[in-house]
Amino acid sequence: MENKILEMKNILQEHNIEKINEFVSHFQPFDIASMLVELEHEEQLIFISMVPIPLGAEILEYLDPELQYQLLHRIKDRFTSSFLNEMSSDTIVNLLLSIHPHHAKKLLGFLPDDYRKKIYTIMNYEPNTAGRLATVDYIAARINWTADQALHHIRKVGHDAEIVSYIYVLGSRGELVGVVSLKEIILAKSGTQLEELIQGDAISVLVNMHQQDAADILSKYDLVAIPVVTEDQRMVGILTVDDLIDVIHEEATEDFQKLGGSQPLVEPYFKNSIWNLFRKRIVWLLILFIAEAYTGTVLRHYEDTLSEQIALAFFVPLLIGTGGNTGSQTVTTLVRALAVGEVQFKDMFKVFRKEVSTGFFLGITMGAVAFIRAFFLGVDIDTGSVVAISALFIVIWASIVAAILPMILHKLKIDPAVVSGPFITTLVDGTGLIIYFSLAKVLLHL
């Protein structure tokens, strides 16, 4: 990689277009973009003014919006205009929304009127919706065309489309009537009407659908792109699979961070300042601290029991830790199963039975182990028995709480990922202590 970048730097110094073309012909646009970011800014400008426009536009797609802007801003106006017309509309929308509105306005001036209007429409949809993520570079056909006419049309306009695998068949009002794949058009007998090639009602998503739901539909139907329509079925654009893969990654990352008990970071890790990390984390830490604070009240309540039998304190972290671990295992499994749709609210009773049964056997095992541990700590048999029975009940209790809570939150449309490991741990801690000390009081007659 580093050799390649040096080679690139040398070639750029020569200002020899043929050598540059020969160099880039060995790489994919993504790889060239990865090399480009390692160059000096002046070198980047030379490079981008010397590669063929279509390739340059593809390379620009892989760069950060800031760098995209710096390059588009500093090259000659006619290049800026050509690049913008070659870039995909979703990249342009992302670029325009990431830079200063004043700069965005200047760039918008380079676009033809009707294209600018389409870009405006997309920019006005809410963040994280299907509409905002859509690209307008798709190929549309009329319902009364034949397959040959469609193919002719593709040959004419296909160059600007982000994806040509599907052709979207529109009615007279611009409403989506059906989808035909390029494969079907190519394989169709001469003279076939597009209408005959449409199989079933078109799968589409509404502009205001959440991007996560759109990604789910795309992966359910094994599609490469999905049309985005308004309430009255007018076609706005398409979502492509590569953008939705990014959405899947993003949403999984968010769930991870929520499970870890912090608010999701919007930016990649290193783009977050210390202050930002602090802000995202302190909220949950404080909430959990306040929730956990009642363990102090519980323990103070049992102060006498505790001072009579100080050995009971030895097992506090162990018992509440085990309860928390059990709850955490169940919660993560269920949160994920709910997120991917394997489990639904109507399965609640089934889940409950399964988790409680599993919890029972886990409890028996952990109780036995706790008894052995108490023995080796040199604690008397009675206290050991209290620890063992407590372990049994705490594990079952943690399983119950962890099974029910995510289901109820899911039903209440609260993201169950917020019932993170730390949250369930906190909840089980105090209640676990009550179980432990109540049993101790009764069984040890304290």
Add this chain to the structure above:
Amino acid sequence: MENKILEMKNILQEHNIEKINEFVSHFQPFDIASMLVELEHEEQLIFISMVPIPLGAEILEYLDPELQYQLLHRIKDRFTSSFLNEMSSDTIVNLLLSIHPHHAKKLLGFLPDDYRKKIYTIMNYEPNTAGRLATVDYIAARINWTADQALHHIRKVGHDAEIVSYIYVLGSRGELVGVVSLKEIILAKSGTQLEELIQGDAISVLVNMHQQDAADILSKYDLVAIPVVTEDQRMVGILTVDDLIDVIHEEATEDFQKLGGSQPLVEPYFKNSIWNLFRKRIVWLLILFIAEAYTGTVLRHYEDTLSEQIALAFFVPLLIGTGGNTGSQTVTTLVRALAVGEVQFKDMFKVFRKEVSTGFFLGITMGAVAFIRAFFLGVDIDTGSVVAISALFIVIWASIVAAILPMILHKLKIDPAVVSGPFITTLVDGTGLIIYFSLAKVLLHL
């Protein structure tokens, strides 16, 4: 949905092929498959013998391997043969590996010799590799062809291909020379050589690459399919984006379950017996129990300190809980950032600085809050100060441990997801207690 199923049942009773065709024409194969699983088995058999073979094959793709087998096994042999020849090779491989080898052998008998050989090759690759996931239904072209010849070839064989968006250009030994998109072939001027259309070296993956890595490459280069080759560049098949989306989901689910502190479930939630859930969870529960057991030793060591100042016990769950929560936040953020490549081992020092600084400010805040809590529990100022200072140090300590551990494990090629929330919690619990009681001993002169 339920109405549709009733309608379907009624139509099936009439055995009227036209009505069935009219009914299915309104749906996508995925939707028909979702309805089919709700029918009686006899009805399923009638249905699958009456729909057109290509549509039936598409519907079969969405069913469980068990149901696929039951249907293929009970319909007439000539149907079985036609369906198998229409189904995609990766579905067939998955089916054959899920049923009894004896049954698999019988089904393999329905395939043409050369196709059977290809299927055998795929079946012999290791699970979770690119090779095992590949489909052999792709379109290959020769390097010396023109675009027109390639298009003619696509029209001839395209029907059996899973994806026609890319054409794979092979050399004389069957080695992959380059990839050309169908778009480029369609847009090419008449007489263009395929060689001229190839841009850069083909992106491909080796047969034994892990499926997760293959998915990463596909999403990095925004591809819809990626060719799978042997060490000597011979083409084996392609991985398609829909299969890789499933891989992305699977791998995220595994990471979730590991973070939750249990071994990943291979099957969907409800397919796991109670015994299986028990087995997956008890291992980690026991490991964590044993790791946590030393908190008992620590507390027994400080038994005298504890009995002199019993109020110290009130804050044990709160302090170790806060330490665990802080560690858990950092670990989940970093594990995810490592998994998606945002953070690398070489960034260790940067991560360390960032996390310790964040931890410092979090610690200050939590220390202040802990002091307030101690005050309201009616504890004396000295003990309250010990609790506050302990909170500060424990939070910083938890940040340090949680920042370093995943990085080191990642470097040692141990999956950092195993440094799950529960694991870091356990680790911080005992060390946190040592910090707490050492401070108490010194500051309270106990």
